[in-house]
Amino acid sequence: MNNSILVVVLASAVTYGTPLLYSALGELVAERSGVLNLGVEGMMLVGAVMGFWAVQTIPGPGPLVLILSVGVAAIAAGLMALIHAFLVITLRANQIVSGLALTIFAGAGGLSSYLGNDLNLADAPAKHAFGAFFPHGMQTLPVLGPIFFEQNALVFVAWVFVAGVAFYLARTRPGLNLKAVGESPAAADAMGINVTRYRYIHTVVGGAFAGIGGATFSLAITPQWVDGLTQGAGWIAIALVIFAFWRPALCLVGAYFFGAFAGLPFTLQARGVTIAPELFQALPYVMTILVLVTVSAAGARRRLGAPGALGTPYVREER
Amino acid sequence: MIRVERRLEQPRWLSLAVPIGSLVVAFVAMTIVLLVTGHDPFTTFRRLFDSAFLGSAELNATFVSATPLLFTGLCAAVAFRMQLFNIGGEGQLYVGAIFAAAAALLVSGVPTVVAIPVMIAMGALGGALFALIPAVLRAFFKTNEIIVSLMLNYVAALVLNYLIFDSLSYWRDTSSPEAKVFPQGKTLPDAASWPLSHIGGLELPFGLLLGLVIAGVVWVLYSRTRFGFEVQVIGDSPRAASYAGMRTRRKILAVMALSGAIAGIGGASQDGDVRHLLDARGLSAAGYGYAGIVVAALARYNPFAVALVAFLLGGIQNAGYTLQGADFPSGLVGVMQGLILFCALGGELLIRHRIRFERRRPAESVA
Numbered sequence: 001m002n003n004s005i006l007v008v009v010l011a012s013a014v015t016y017g018t019p020l021l022y023s024a025l026g027e028l029v030a031e032r033s034g035v036l037n038l039g040v041e042g043m044m045l046v047g048a049v050m051g052f053w054a055v056q057t058i059p060g061p062g063p064l065v066l067i068l069s070v071g072v073a074a075i076a077a078g079l080m081a082l083i084h085a086f087l088v089i090t091l092r093a094n095q096i097v098s099g100l101a102l103t104i105f106a107g108a109g110g111l112s113s114y115l116g117n118d119l120n121l122a123d124a125p126a127k128h129a130f131g132a133f134f135p136h137g138m139q140t141l142p143v144l145g146p147i148f149f150e151q152n153a154l155v156f157v158a159w160v161f162v163a164g165v166a167f168y169l170a171r172t173r174p175g176l177n178l179k180a181v182g183e184s185p186a187a188a189d190a191m192g193i194n195v196t197r198y199r200y201i202h203t204v205v206g207g208a209f210a211g212i213g214g215a216t217f218s219l220a221i222t223p224q225w226v227d228g229l230t231q232g233a234g235w236i237a238i239a240l241v242i243f244a245f246w247r248p249a250l251c252l253v254g255a256y257f258f259g260a261f262a263g264l265p266f267t268l269q270a271r272g273v274t275i276a277p278e279l280f281q282a283l284p285y286v287m288t289i290l291v292l293v294t295v296s297a298a299g300a301r302r303r304l305g306a307p308g309a310l311g312t313p314y315v316r317e318e319r
Numbered sequence: 320m321i322r323v324e325r326r327l328e329q330p331r332w333l334s335l336a337v338p339i340g341s342l343v344v345a346f347v348a349m350t351i352v353l354l355v356t357g358h359d360p361f362t363t364f365r366r367l368f369d370s371a372f373l374g375s376a377e378l379n380a381t382f383v384s385a386t387p388l389l390f391t392g393l394c395a396a397v398a399f400r401m402q403l404f405n406i407g408g409e410g411q412l413y414v415g416a417i418f419a420a421a422a423a424l425l426v427s428g429v430p431t432v433v434a435i436p437v438m439i440a441m442g443a444l445g446g447a448l449f450a451l452i453p454a455v456l457r458a459f460f461k462t463n464e465i466i467v468s469l470m471l472n473y474v475a476a477l478v479l480n481y482l483i484f485d486s487l488s489y490w491r492d493t494s495s496p497e498a499k500v501f502p503q504g505k506t507l508p509d510a511a512s513w514p515l516s517h518i519g520g521l522e523l524p525f526g527l528l529l530g531l532v533i534a535g536v537v538w539v540l541y542s543r544t545r546f547g548f549e550v551q552v553i554g555d556s557p558r559a560a561s562y563a564g565m566r567t568r569r570k571i572l573a574v575m576a577l578s579g580a581i582a583g584i585g586g587a588s589q590d591g592d593v594r595h596l597l598d599a600r601g602l603s604a605a606g607y608g609y610a611g612i613v614v615a616a617l618a619r620y621n622p623f624a625v626a627l628v629a630f631l632l633g634g635i636q637n638a639g640y641t642l643q644g645a646d647f648p649s650g651l652v653g654v655m656q657g658l659i660l661f662c663a664l665g666g667e668l669l670i671r672h673r674i675r676f677e678r679r680r681p682a683e684s685v686a
Contacts, residue, residue, distance in 0.1 A: 087664050087665060091665050093667060096404050097660070097664060098664055100609055101613065101660035103609070104609055104653055104657045104660065105654060105658065105660070105661065106657065110653025110654050111650060111657070113649050114651060116650075117648060118648060232473065242466060276486065278481040278485060281477050282473070282478075285473045288466070289462075289467050289470050289471070293462050296460045296463070297460040317324075
């Protein structure tokens with residue numbers, strides 16, 4: 001039963017959806033403050049490479065090393081986001097160009113490759129990796145075994161993140177302020193909210209989330225460092241934020257949905273079904289475009305959640 | 320106290336000084352990166368410069384690397400001028416390459432003078448059609464063209480992969496022995512090879528010359544015609560443009576089609592100048608479209624500056640390929656392009672704004 005195609009696909013959906021979930025949540029937090037960061041792919045790769053470096057270098061017991069490595073990944077990616085934040089918030093640079101610059105700077109063929117090469121990380125097996133969180137006996141349970149009990153700790157921590165971000169946005173003072181900053185920075189400013197500080201903090205935190213997403217690849221899914229390890233997951237995460245209408249709970253659903261498309265070709269191939277993998281791989285992008293068109297055609301942009309000030313710098317003198 | 324205030328007028332010298340200053344700052348930042356990671360910056364830059372610009376063989380290779388960047392740079396510049404953020408140059412280049420390769424294969428047997436124009440036309444058509452998807456969505460549904468064109472890049476890359484690796488398409492070579500080992504595209508007929516022009520010891524690819532002509536045309540179009548004037552008004556102030564009765568919707572379609580067509584010709588040039596087959600892996604690994612945005616931003620959307628910057632970044636890319644190896648830090652090219660772009664973006668602020676350092680006034684004592 002655990003080999004039935006549905007179970008296998010659902011299990012791989014959760015596995016491949018998890019890095020998307022972390023990165024999309026991070027992008028969501030940044031976009032809710034009004035900062036669009038197209039550098040997700042680059043930040044993920046820097047997170048992945050630095051997380052892997054940490055796991056190979058830090059001595060100590062496995063679980064502790066892994067936790068520290070995730071922290072290193074988050075900090076490294078957060079620093080990348082800080083570059084973007086400085087350019088677009090303080091220097092009022094174009095957010096699109098700056099985000100793309102970040103991906104070129106940090107992504108495949110950039111800093112992540114440079115670091116991977118310089119720190120000699122390629123072709124080495126990971127010293128520690130996130131394994132199944134639950135005891136072996138439970139992993140053989142029907143259906144829930146592969147989908148739930150075989151998963152690693154990062155999968156479950158991601159759920160905590162979803163709940164945390166949802167609670168933060170809906171029920172806390174800073175979360176409500178954040179939404180005000182993203183919706184109407186001038187009004188937020190008039191309320192006495194420090195727009196610049198909010199945008200800085202949330203852009204950097206968003207980047208840190210993307211770093212954890214990248215580390216999910218290099219510490220759990222494929223515990224190793226390969227150049228360009230994330231293979232475009234960062235772009236899918238950007239699509240996912242739109243697909244989820246900027247809502248954390250929908251991000252969870254969407255991440256597993258898109259994760260299924262990432263895992264499906266392998267599953268089908270293993271069973272001798274020959275459908276071009278590109279068909280599934282293209283679906284997240286095509287569906288995001290369709291969602292975007294539907295949303296914009298309905299003219300219901302606000303209600304559906306796109307932050308009103310997304311992509312625009314805030315200059316007090318020019319409001 | 321630092322104050323940033325908008326300049327009322329922008330001095331002309333600034334638009335030259337700031338990009339050069341940005342480059343200098345980027346090199347300083349790169350030096351720091353190299354020093355921190357224990358490389359000798361002087362040797363690294365020296366080797367980079369040597370293998371990019373010193374010697375005719377090196378220059379010829381740089382011309383080849385600069386050609387696609389010229390096209391994608393113009394593609395971005397043309398659209399960005401109207402605040403229309405077409406970041407789909409990457410995908411439009413792929414589709415242009417697909418169309419041009421099909422054209423070259425279909426008309427095999429005709430002489431070069433026929434094959435080349437057909438390839439250019441088909442490449443332009445492919446790129447333009449692909450760019451019209453985000454354009455139509457933007458013009459009629461106000462859908463964000465940034466995200467749509469970005470997503471379509473991946474769709475185009477997947478189509479390209481599908482044609483060569485996962486189907487028995489018209490483009491795929493199914494007969495030659497090498498193709499049985501590793502999937503590849505059909506070799507294009509000899510007539511579809513674009514000629515090289517020899518000037519002194521230098522070899523200029525036909526695509527490069529074509530790109531320079533297009534740069535000239537774009538310059539004339541944008542600075543000497545009514546069309547270009549309207550595009551810039553729409554870019555600077557969409558509301559003013561609509562009060563003046565300019566047809567924004569038409570302009571969006573026209574500019575995006577033009578932008579996509581230029582990227583598409585870039586794809587055709589890749590087929591004809593360099594690869595001589597539909598090279599799925601090579602094209603998608605190169606990332607010309609994204610590098611083109613770097614070029615356009617650094618050139619401040621001026622078509623002639625695009626040509627110059629494409630030459631410079633092409634040189635860096637070319638040197639990066641040549642020097643790839645154990646003792647040369649890989650990823651250096653991306654880091655450098657990123658740093659240059661960061662600095663250029665930061666420099667924009669200096670062009671549009673003035674920074675004043677004011678001494679904080681001493682608190683007035685209350686008598």
